[in-house]
Amino acid sequence: MVTTAPYGAWTSPIEARAVAAHDGRPGFVGVVGDEVWWTEPRPAEGGRRALVRLRPDGTEESVLPAPWNVRSRVVEYGGQPWAGTVTAHGPLVVFSDFADLRLYVCAPDSGEAPRPLTPLSGVGAGLRWVDPVLRPELGEVWCVLEEFTGDRPTDVRRVIAAVPLDGSAAEHRDHVRELSDDRHRFVTGPRISPDGRRAAWIAWDHPLMPWDGTLVMGARITGEGTFEDIRPLAGDLGTGGADGGAAGESVAQVEWASDGSLLFVSDAGGWWEVRRLDPDADGGGPAAGRRLCPSRQEEFGGPLWNVGQRWFLPLENGTLAVIHGRGSTTLGILDPVSGDLVDSAGPWTEWASSLAAHGSRVLGIAAGPHSSYEIVELDTCTGRARVIACRHADVLDPAYYPRPRSRTFTGPDGRDIHAHIYPPHNPDHVAPDGELPPFVVWAHGGPTGHAPMVLDLEIAYFTSRGIGVAEVNYGGSTGYGREYRERLRGQWGVVDVEDCAAVARSLADEGTADRARLAIRGGSAGGWTTAASLTATDLYACGTISYPILDLTGWATDETHDFESRYLESLVGPFAEVPDRYRERSPLHRADRITAPFLLLQGLDDVICPPVQCERFLAEVAGRGIPHAYLAFAGEGHGFRRADTIVRAVEAELALYSRTFGLDRTDVPALELRG
Structure with a gap:
């Protein structure tokens, strides 16, 4: 029966408890072996972020019990807080815990508790870590280190660092190797080329925000696992402020293609677009690289509020999974040679800046006007997209x-x-x-x-x-x-x-x-x-x-x-x-x-x-x-x-x-x- 009542006085089955229970969304999706992993909000558990895994048989479970809180505080907004791989003994995961901000390592199938990899610091807000990249062949994890040098919030430096997986740095700061210098105020985690000989990352400086101007930095990786020949490859910091000056170029993400070329998202043309350059043959610098989809005046990237966001990902067949759109976003597959772009079908109108790939499968996080954020899998061979986890369920x-x-x-x-x-x-x-x-x-x-x-x-x-x-x-x-x-x-x-x-x-x-x-x-x-x-x-x-x-x-x-x-x-x-x-x-x-x-x-x-x-x-x-x-x-x-x-x-x-x-x-x- 429909009742006539003044606006604002209507009765509703949607209660505040339901709003709270469904607050937040999954984040930071990744693949560990044949499993899909991600972080998930738990408002009823003090607001912690749980690390969740989806086993091949469809079983979904938390990797770590409460009160473990898989979340970083680097630049306060955090970013990619975990990385995982498969060893002979099962999955191995490194993560940042929000309680003490240390890096931990855990083999969840062993039944053993996580072990700390990094030390505590009594200086300022301490040591913080984000955007980890596991290098098991070196016995290390490479990530961004944010280190406070004093009590003021601006007494801080950031570098790319290597942390040993054996736990030897858990009590000794000097066991952490610094791979980059601190010439730039802000850095993202390194992306390693397929042959393991190069690294690339994004850097910028005050007073710029990352959507104002950034640089793509590159380095050669020596046999000893150190960086040499560090230099800018693309991007532009500009000279502009609010009242004038030359505009910079914002690069929001960088990845390596299988052929050793560098892929990155740049707004040099007025929109964040995917570009490609050869780090050896191209001169680099502002507006460098070839645009891969020049016919689209759309965004293929976004503001880098969290370290490690991903709007595109190279796939093993040479194509790219891309999140793109104008006002809303969709997931598509881009042919970098022809520039052809084919979008996935489905009810989702917004994709989070988090992508992972496993063979021909692309994993993302998407929502629509009638559904909350879900973990979605796109099979690039069949073109079929389906929800595999965090499936939206109507609570009413x-x-x-x-x-x-x-x-x-x-x-x-x-x-x-x-x-x-x-x-x-x-x-x-x-x-x-x-x-x-x-x-x-x-x-x-x-x-x-x-x-x-x-x-x-x-x-x-x-x-x-x-x-x-x-x-x-x-x-x-x-x-x-x-x-x-x-x-x-x-x-x-x-x-x-x-x-x-x-x-x-x-x-x-x-x-x-x-x-x-x-x-x-x-x-x-x-x-x-x-x-x-x-x-x-x-x-x-x-x-x-x-x-x-x-x-x-x-x-x-x-x-x-x-x-x-x-x-x-x-x-x-x-x-x-x-x-x-x-x-x-x-x-x-x-x-x-x-x-x-x-x-x-x-x-x-x-x-x-x-x-x-x-x-x-x-x-x-x-x-x-x-x-x-x-x-x-x-x-x-x-x-x-x-x-x-x-x-x-x-x-x-x-x-x-x-x-x-x-x-x-x-x-x-x-x-x-x-x-």
């Missing part, structure tokens, strides 16, 4: 899932703004004639990021209750080429705020949303955009601000981690040259302009957006009569991973909307707001 009737559509809106100066619109949807309810629904604008993090159109139970939680969601890929987002991505250069807090507002106004103007019941929310950089929006416009009735940046000056002066410590030079401008801009745009110094109620959510262990910024912001708001609530969560960092935290945050957000929009809801605890 999919009739309650939202019905999204992608749209392009017009913003200031006639610019395009891409967004995904999720109208309210519930088969049990309709709204009274003439009523317009409340809508919440979701601003994604990054800000160099992208909101994919995939099934998200958190969105369904709101849409099934009669609250619409608009995910805005504002200027600065990835997936639409470098020109779109660089709209935010020097304009953070301006373009993102304008684009979100333009989408909200358009929805109201066309009669899709209730102009009086618009809200905005976001986390991290999206939290910044939310707070900046509340100080810049009276468009929104309320906002939810999660683990945000609120004070640009503090963030630019040792109040965040090293990776993003100079990110603002491109987003805002060099601090030494435009200090007033940092103050003028910061929500902290515009708190007197806020008139709308807000909810502030923060993890107390967050080193990227530390809680001290929230505390200063709340001090500025205090006594101004603005209703607000602050929920701080012990044990949570940047982004929430624990089930209880997620439940409390989701219910508190709904309670804010219920109170602000005048909704009749009794299914969530009341949110106490203070002025």
Whole structure:
């Protein structure tokens, strides 16, 4: 029976516990012998990442019991945390454990506990490891070492290092061999040529982010397993900042082909494209190499937020598995000789930047508007794609899932703004004639990021209750080429705020949303955009601000981690040259302009957006009569991973909307707001 009820007052079977239980997605897929391995979130187990294996007989099991947490903290966002191989005694895996950040080795079929390979350090944040490459013939694992040299978050160096597998370095730092020097601030793990004689990796330096400009570095590997003749092979660091200078070239991934040529993804042509060069015959340098699919103005890569991401992979028959698209992504097989590209079929519209191959099989992680992220296998011989693990299972009737559509809106100066619109949807309810629904604008993090159109139970939680969601890929987002991505250069807090507002106004103007019941929310950089929006416009009735940046000056002066410590030079401008801009745009110094109620959510262990910024912001708001609530969560960092935290945050957000929009809801605890 269909019931008529006001928007926002609908009853829904999608509870916050279901949202929390299905938060996160599998990651870092790989092949160990004939088995497929990956990491998987466990919100109910303290938010740990479990390492899971799929045996040939279809049995799926955890490799390591709780509390082992297979996750890296290099550049805080981590990256590829494990590598595995098969020995005469079964699988052997090396992994980073999040608890102490050491590398461990484990033979899971032996029944023995993992053994540490690397030492602890009492200096700063210690020693961290990511993007491992097993070299059993040398008795080593090669990976990125992030080593803190002092107590400040920027007292850090990064090199490619070799760690002995015999455990001799577990107590002795000097047993770790450094393969590269630390001439560059940031490096990725090495990719080894098929003949074992060359290594290639990606490097870049402050103030650049990896989507601004990177270099492909190459070296010859000696018989003793050391690097020599280290030199750049491709890429360009450029000289540009927010206010001018020559643009760099972003190389996001590098691999070796079976013939010894170098394959890499470069945006020299305005889009991340796959290129090939001969490291001996080609001169290298900016815009080097031959484009392998020049007919496509699409992205074949993305922003390197995690060390070791993979958007393409060479296959044994000479073709390439590639993730590509414009706004959304698909998995295809590229012939590097002809440039022909054949896409896989299936319901998936978004592929994570993680690929593995086993013979003619390609493994990836994909989702769609009606399914969560799954482990998908593509058989390149038959063209058949199928789910082999983490299969999406409807926890409730999919009739309650939202019905999204992608749209392009017009913003200031006639610019395009891409967004995904999720109208309210519930088969049990309709709204009274003439009523317009409340809508919440979701601003994604990054800000160099992208909101994919995939099934998200958190969105369904709101849409099934009669609250619409608009995910805005504002200027600065990835997936639409470098020109779109660089709209935010020097304009953070301006373009993102304008684009979100333009989408909200358009929805109201066309009669899709209730102009009086618009809200905005976001986390991290999206939290910044939310707070900046509340100080810049009276468009929104309320906002939810999660683990945000609120004070640009503090963030630019040792109040965040090293990776993003100079990110603002491109987003805002060099601090030494435009200090007033940092103050003028910061929500902290515009708190007197806020008139709308807000909810502030923060993890107390967050080193990227530390809680001290929230505390200063709340001090500025205090006594101004603005209703607000602050929920701080012990044990949570940047982004929430624990089930209880997620439940409390989701219910508190709904309670804010219920109170602000005048909704009749009794299914969530009341949110106490203070002025």
